Amino acid sequence: MSSELGRKCQVETRRWIWLIAVLFAMVVMAQYVELPYGNIVSYVLPDRRPDALIDGGSLAANLSNYPNKVDNWTIFGDLNYTSTTSENEKTETAQISGEKSLTQESNLTSGSDSALNKTSLISKPEENIAPTPENRVPGDSSKSPSLPSPLMSPAGNNLTKNNPVLSNNPQIASVNNDTLDSLNKTDGLGTPQSNKSPPVKKKPKGSQAAVLSISDMKDLLHENRASSYSMEPLWSSAVDSKVLEAKLQIVNAPIIKDDPSLYAPIYRNVSMFRRSYEIMEQTLKVYVYKEGKRPIFHNPQPVLTGIYASEGWFMKLLEGNKQYVTNNPDEAQLFYLPFSSRMLEETLYVRDSHSHANLIKYLEDYLDLVIAKYPFWNRTGGADHFLVACHDWAPAETRKRLNNCTKALCNADIKEGFRLGKDVSLPETIVHSSKTLLRDIGGKTPRQRTTLAFFAGQMHGYLRPMLLQQWQDKDPGIKVFAKLPKSKNNKNYVQYMKSSKFCICPRGYEVNSPRVVEAIFFECVPVIISDNFVPPFFEILDWESFAVIIQEKDLPNLKNILLSISDRRYQVMQHRVKRVQQHFLWHPKPVKYDIFHMILHSVWYNRVFQVKSS
Known part of the structure; x- marks a missing residue:
């Protein structure tokens, strides 16, 4: 009996093995037929590439950090430069040198400059300059060491007991001007650090996310426009029809024949931009909430200098503006929440508490006050409201209750929740003197720029120490410093910016850097090194x-x-930097197309494309 039982067990075992083998073969065949390239291994085994999360969803797997392979060539999707000269480039270079004028008709729409801008840097495998996995530069966390966690501390709780928004006698810590000035200049023109390379910090494992190229961001912008963030208004308003009419006119904007103030190649679509700007000038009305107490609300003066000056100057110029601001909220297309993220941190943050819960609570209390007094937030769910904030903590502080409004943020980081098509990337600008906003503007001609690339600044974050370690004293054409050395001619930061072809703009603790605008200010081609930063x-x-x-x-x-990048191509780019410069300049009184108007226009433009016809 035992031997017969053993034979039966063997027979049953063989049947099960054959059955499993047949099932596995069927699965393999099905996967081979159905899956792309028949690559079952990558579907059976876990994908090791980390995904970037955007609003709780993961990016598609094809947004990886690696260059795309096409046959035996490698295409660098992010390096849209080539030594080949297109006809557009020749024409534009001729205009720059004064030989002949540029034909504008070929540059009228967003695709006008495609021959010049969409070519890719292509190399054969043996010429490939892409880093291998072995020599790839390590990353690091994007968070500042001082960024508080969302945990509530006892000190933070105490500050919210006497809410200055609701109380007649607000209990707010006084602002120390000396401290404010020193903190406003934390990313200045060089540092007192040693010239020795600081230790390179590594990005924690598991924190790396897929990197979006500019092309990926363009696609995401169109996708977000197609699926609007806005909720349908709870009740109709006359302003809705005006916004929809504006949208129709912008989409069907007449092609620009000649406009000397707007240089077509630097825009996505110059015709749509000009028409949108014209309608904004004619129709836009903004209601500024009167609620909110100083020093956090309605108090731009302390933030007119330093690296947070963008939010201070915008508040100052908008609140004093008679063209756009209305006292009648029923006719407003936009509603402005007039607080300073810098003053919020300076006033309420408890040093070393590692908590900004009380700052978030403060803003939520303010919003509750506005909602209780006015119906406008509830009508659209806040979609027609906006805020302007340059502090690094602003995305986290406004992520909950204020998330549905449009946010103009310096910290425009895709993986930190920045929403293309709704939010606005706010230029971070260093203002040294509120009385001389345009001091030292400009730079040398392309021929006089003898330094290939330049950077000097504090070693914030993980990338800048890498930059220093990689390039300090390694190449005579690349000048990288933590502290500018003394020289015969006492060449300072501004002189380097004015005499360099390219100005390196690496990220700091966060993705944004004031050097992007500084480079444009000094007519130096910016080199942005910051993953997932929306310019x-x-x-x-x-x-x-x-x-x-x-x-x-x-x-x-x-x-x-x-x-x-060829000399011809560089001259074209440098000329375009000079033409785009007007959009990044502050003036004591706003000037057409300047940075104040561009911030306001971007908020308006995004709002227009969120509204859908019923």
Whole structure:
């Protein structure tokens, strides 16, 4: 019996093995037929590439950090530069040198400059300058060491007991001007640090996310426009029809024949931009809430200098503006929440508490006050409201109750929740003196710029120490310093910016850097090294036409990338930097197309494209 039982067990075992083998073969065949490229291994095994989360969802797997392979060639999707000369480039260079004028008809729409801007840097495998996995530069966390966690501390709780928004006698800590000035200048023109390379910090494992190229961001912008963020208003208003009419006129904007104040190649679509700007000038009305007490609300003066000056100057110029501001909220298309994220931190943050819960609570209490007094937030769910904030903590502080309004943020980080098509990338600008806003503007001609690339600044975050370690004293054409050395001619920061072809703009603790605007101010082509950073006014400007955008992993290839840009191409880019400069300048009284108007226009433009016809 035992031997017969053993035979039966063997027979049953063989049947099960054959059955499993047949099932596995069927699965393999099905996967081979159905899956792309028949690659079952990548579907059976876990994907090791980390995904970037945007509003709780993951990016598609094809948004990876690696270059795209096409046959035996490697295409660098982010390096849109080539030594080949297009007809547009020749024409534009001729205009720059004064030989002949540029034909505007070929540059009328967003696709006008495609021959110049959409070419890719292509190399054969043996010439490939992309870093291998072995020599790729490591990353780091994007958070500042001082960024508080969302945990509530006892000290933070105490500050919210006497809410200055609701109380007649607000209990708010006084602002120390000396402290404010010193903190406002934390990313100034060089540092007292040693010239020795600081230790390089590594990005914590698991924190790396897929990197979006500029092309990916363009696609995401169109996708977000197609699926609007706005809720349908709870009740209709006369302003809705005005906004819808404006949208129709912008989409069907007449093609520009000649406008000397707008240079077509630097825009996505110059015709749509000009028509949108004209309608904004004619119809836009903004209601500024009167509620809120100083020093956090209605108090731009302390933030008119330093690296947070964008939010201070915008508040000052808008609240004093008679063209756009209305006292009748029923006729407003936009509603402004007039607080300073810098003053919020300076006033309420408890040092070393590692908590900003009380700052969030303060803003939520203010919003509750506005909602209780006015019906306008509830009508649209806050979609027609906006705020302007330059502090690094602003995205986290406004992520909950204020999330449905449009946010103009300096910290425009896709992986931190920045929403293309709704939010606005606010230019971070350093203002040294509120009385001389345009001091030292401009720079040398392309021929007089003898330094290939330049950077000097504090070692914030993980990328800048890498930049220093990789390039300090390594190449005579690339000048990288933590502290500017003394020289015969006492060449200072501004002189370097004015005499360099390219100005390196690496991220700090966060993705944004004031050097992007500084480079434009001194007519130096910006080299942006900051993954997932949305450049300012992204919905309007074609950044690839006048800036170099490099992924952080390509830092070791910096020189090769810059040298791949021909002299002719560089002259075109530098000329475009000069033409785009008008959009990044502050004036004591706003000037057409300046930075104040561009911020307001981007908020207006995004709002227009969120509204859908019923």
